[in-house]
Amino acid sequence: MNVTSEEIRDILIEEVDGLVDMSTLENNVSLSDQGVDSLDMSNIYLLIEEQYNVKVPDADLDQLTTIDAIVLYLTKK
Amino acid sequence: MLGIENIAIYIPKTKKSNYDLKEKFEIDDDFIENKIGVKYRTVKDEGFKSSDMCVEAFKNLQKNSAINVDEIECCIVVTQNPDFNIPHTAAIVHGKLNLSENCAAFDISLGCSGYVYGLSNIISFMKNNGMKKGLLFTSDQYSDIISETDKNTALLFGDAATVTLISEEAVFLPIDFSFGSNGKDYKELVCEGNLYMNGRAVFSFTATTAPKHIQSLLKKNNLKDENIQKYYLHQGSKYIVDTIRKRLKVDKEKVPFDMAEYGNTVSSSIPIMLSKEIKSSSKGKVVLSAFGVGLSWASAIIEKIK
Numbered sequence: 553m554n555v556t557s558e559e560i561r562d563i564l565i566e567e568v569d570g571l572v573d574m575s576t577l578e579n580n581v582s583l584s585d586q587g588v589d590s591l592d593m594s595n596i597y598l599l600i601e602e603q604y605n606v607k608v609p610d611a612d613l614d615q616l617t618t619i620d621a622i623v624l625y626l627t628k629k
Numbered sequence: 630m631l632g633i634e635n636i637a638i639y640i641p642k643t644k645k646s647n648y649d650l651k652e653k654f655e656i657d658d659d660f661i662e663n664k665i666g667v668k669y670r671t672v673k674d675e676g677f678k679s680s681d682m683c684v685e686a687f688k689n690l691q692k693n694s695a696i697n698v699d700e701i702e703c704c705i706v707v708t709q710n711p712d713f714n715i716p717h718t719a720a721i722v723h724g725k726l727n728l729s730e731n732c733a734a735f736d737i738s739l740g741c742s743g744y745v746y747g748l749s750n751i752i753s754f755m756k757n758n759g760m761k762k763g764l765l766f767t768s769d770q771y772s773d774i775i776s777e778t779d780k781n782t783a784l785l786f787g788d789a790a791t792v793t794l795i796s797e798e799a800v801f802l803p804i805d806f807s808f809g810s811n812g813k814d815y816k817e818l819v820c821e822g823n824l825y826m827n828g829r830a831v832f833s834f835t836a837t838t839a840p841k842h843i844q845s846l847l848k849k850n851n852l853k854d855e856n857i858q859k860y861y862l863h864q865g866s867k868y869i870v871d872t873i874r875k876r877l878k879v880d881k882e883k884v885p886f887d888m889a890e891y892g893n894t895v896s897s898s899i900p901i902m903l904s905k906e907i908k909s910s911s912k913g914k915v916v917l918s919a920f921g922v923g924l925s926w927a928s929a930i931i932e933k934i935k
Binding site: 591593594595597598601602610613 | 660830
């Protein structure tokens with residue numbers, strides 16, 4: 553699957569823009585360390601599942617902590 | 630025609646503050662107020678059981694409605710925290726309220742979807758058996774089954790009970806109901822000693838199921854958003870209410886949020902909101918939609934005619 557970090561950032565803008573500063577959001581730093589809380593993360597995972605038509609099991613969540621990691625995970629799908 | 634004549638509620642006076650748990654769970658005011666949306670959780674009196682909360686709700690109903698208990702022909706209690714495994718809590722409530730021996734009494738074991746299921750059940754049951762007056766109770770005391778160390782549940786649930794008087798003097802009339810279940814995922818929200826909730830799984834289920842279910846029910850009845858005055862959604866959390874509202878693409882003003890002062894009161898959350906609406910002068914169709922334990926969901930369209 554071909555996925556870009558811009559696409560993931562678009563999903564984040566939809567959900568957490570205003571709650572976190574998107575202009576300073578780093579691709580390689582944990583989203584939770586940048587102010588994205590557990591409820592927002594649940595919503596982001598759901599939006600990813602819907603947009604890319606994939607199922608992300610709970611067991612895989614520790615592989616999806618940064619934007620880069622999410623891109624890598626989806627690229628392998 | 631049978632419908633809702635009145636609703637009364639019982640909210641325990643004792644409250645526990647989520648602000649006191651900020652350090653313990655590493656949360657801030659924004660998370661409390663704008664995400665989970667629960668500032669305080671109500672906690673029943675020590676030793677109180679489900680039937681006791683039902684009785685308190687009934688006492689409050691008597692303050693607003695002249696009720697002759699001999700005329701009550703049906704008493705249903707929606708609870709998943711019964712006083713005992715045996716007998717059913719409705720029997721205990723029946724006894725405590727001195728209801729007639731000709732009155733049917735039984736429980737419905739459902740969680741958050743319980744009020745909508747219960748409403749359909751009691752109206753159908755009464756109609757099919759020629760009954761004129763009935764009581765539908767909701768009552769759960771999750772404070773008995775919550776682990777205070779579990780962040781997923783300890784911040785969320787409050788104790789409460791409600792009673793809905795069903796009669797032919799209806800203020801709200803039922804128009805249509807729709808129900809759903811996904812028993813394969815029951816383990817995502819289960820009580821084995823203490824309550825366990827997979828927050829992500831329950832969120833995904835609700836965010837994807839509830840909006841479609843509501844839209845499907847409206848379409849079936851040839852109704853659009855402009856025909857609906859309010860959407861009374863189960864108050865699972867502020868985040869889930871906001872998410873459903875966004876996915877439904879309806880105005881914020883049409884989707885009441887009312888759990889900040891007592892928490893997620895399970896099957897009582899919708900009747901608590903309706904108990905306030907029933908006193909208003911507004912008329913028109915409203916949507917009820919609830920979702921949770923089971924996994925189970927139910928939606929209804931009812932119309933306020935007075």
